Amino acid sequence: MKRILFPLLSVAICAIGSSPIYGQRLTQLQSGEFELSNLGARNEYPYTIRFPGRPVESPAKSKSHPNWTGKEFVYNEQDVAYTFYIGSEKVINISGRMYADPQGALETIRASTLKEIKANNGKMLEERPLTNLGFYHAWSYPYEGNTFYARSVTYLRMGNVYSAIVSASSGSLADSLRATQFLDSLQFPKPSAEEKLAMAKTPVPPLPKWRKFIGPDEDFSLLFPTKPERLRDGQGSATMIRHFLSASGSYSFSVLIQDFGGDPAARENNAFGPDHEKIIADDKKSSGARIVQMRRIAPNISESEYWDPNDEGTGYQHSFNRSILHRGRFYFLGCGRLIEDLEVDKKVCRMFFNSFKLLGRPR
Numbered sequence: 001m002k003r004i005l006f007p008l009l010s011v012a013i014c015a016i017g018s019s020p021i022y023g024q025r026l027t028q029l030q031s032g033e034f035e036l037s038n039l040g041a042r043n044e045y046p047y048t049i050r051f052p053g054r055p056v057e058s059p060a061k062s063k064s065h066p067n068w069t070g071k072e073f074v075y076n077e078q079d080v081a082y083t084f085y086i087g088s089e090k091v092i093n094i095s096g097r098m099y100a101d102p103q104g105a106l107e108t109i110r111a112s113t114l115k116e117i118k119a120n121n122g123k124m125l126e127e128r129p130l131t132n133l134g135f136y137h138a139w140s141y142p143y144e145g146n147t148f149y150a151r152s153v154t155y156l157r158m159g160n161v162y163s164a165i166v167s168a169s170s171g172s173l174a175d176s177l178r179a180t181q182f183l184d185s186l187q188f189p190k191p192s193a194e195e196k197l198a199m200a201k202t203p204v205p206p207l208p209k210w211r212k213f214i215g216p217d218e219d220f221s222l223l224f225p226t227k228p229e230r231l232r233d234g235q236g237s238a239t240m241i242r243h244f245l246s247a248s249g250s251y252s253f254s255v256l257i258q259d260f261g262g263d264p265a266a267r268e269n270n271a272f273g274p275d276h277e278k279i280i281a282d283d284k285k286s287s288g289a290r291i292v293q294m295r296r297i298a299p300n301i302s303e304s305e306y307w308d309p310n311d312e313g314t315g316y317q318h319s320f321n322r323s324i325l326h327r328g329r330f331y332f333l334g335c336g337r338l339i340e341d342l343e344v345d346k347k348v349c350r351m352f353f354n355s356f357k358l359l360g361r362p363r
């Protein structure tokens with residue numbers, strides 16, 4: 001069978017801007033199936049998937065999207081192809097949002113996949129969301145005078161997209177028990193304590209190698225371990241909130257900028273109110289967060305530490321943050337773990353916080 005799924009899905013899984021190394025193990029089971037996993041690999045979310053036969057591994061590349069990097073594993077039978085993709089996305093500019101707004105990033109991937117299917121004259125047969133940041137698609141598409149059928153499950157984990165796809169020459173083969181078992185076999189075991197520690201030890205570059213970032217209004221500078229990306233603006237109480245994010249190893253570093261308006265020299269625009277920490281704590285608690293500490297270290301500087309429930313509903317992610325109010329402008333510096341149930345190293349976070357320098361009035 002000639003596989004033509006790749007052009008239909010290439011938009012959904014592309015490069016994040018770095019070239020991650022996808023560790024994997026292939027084990028033949030007593031059932032004759034081959035289980036592919038990356039258990040124990042560093043800096044990658046654990047997964048397992050079972051193929052009916054031995055898959056062939058190859059780099060995932062695309063002529064139409066040269067930024068693609070990742071891996072694909074394929075097992076071909078006479079009329080069915082079983083494919084597993086791992087990759088990340090830069091082409092549709094969501095790599096930063098995979099960490100800061102994973103649900104929004106997943107929706108962008110879903111919409112992009114639908115657009116690509118339609119562009120290849122495909123017909124969507126079924127679509128539904130999956131729990132824990134995923135979606136299911138079933139579609140048909142024409143090729144050389146014949147109609148092929150495909151089904152896929154796609155998930156977003158720790159900045160990577162994982163997708164299992166079955167492509168067949170008939171709808172009955174695509175809907176077969178064998179095909180369903182392949183799709184259902186894609187699982188994400190919760191990392192063990194040892195695996196979390198291995199991922200946690202992925203080093204952040206030393207401070208001399210961090211990049212200097214100048215704010216968009218040239219009013220501050222900040223060091224990031226990797227080039228930060230600007231995420232989608234959010235609506236603030238008075239003005240839009242601008243958000244920049246950098247991911248390195250198992251950490252995310254971010255800065256949010258918001259203007260409150262009014263007289264820049266007024267006291268309320270240069271010192272937090274007495275109930276600032278309580279307001280933040282109450283808001284975080286309402287979203288299910290566990291507060292560790294909230295403290296004022298200067299009239300206009302506050303620090304917060306808490307555990308936020310992750311989007312997959314499998315655990316909590318730890319963050320240590322600093323807020324700065326200066327002349328009516330609010331700066332939020334975030335330092336968090338991308339791995340659930342692991343604390344940040346506060347020395348790393350303070351290195352990030354202490355690199356923040358005010359340069360003058362916004363231009």
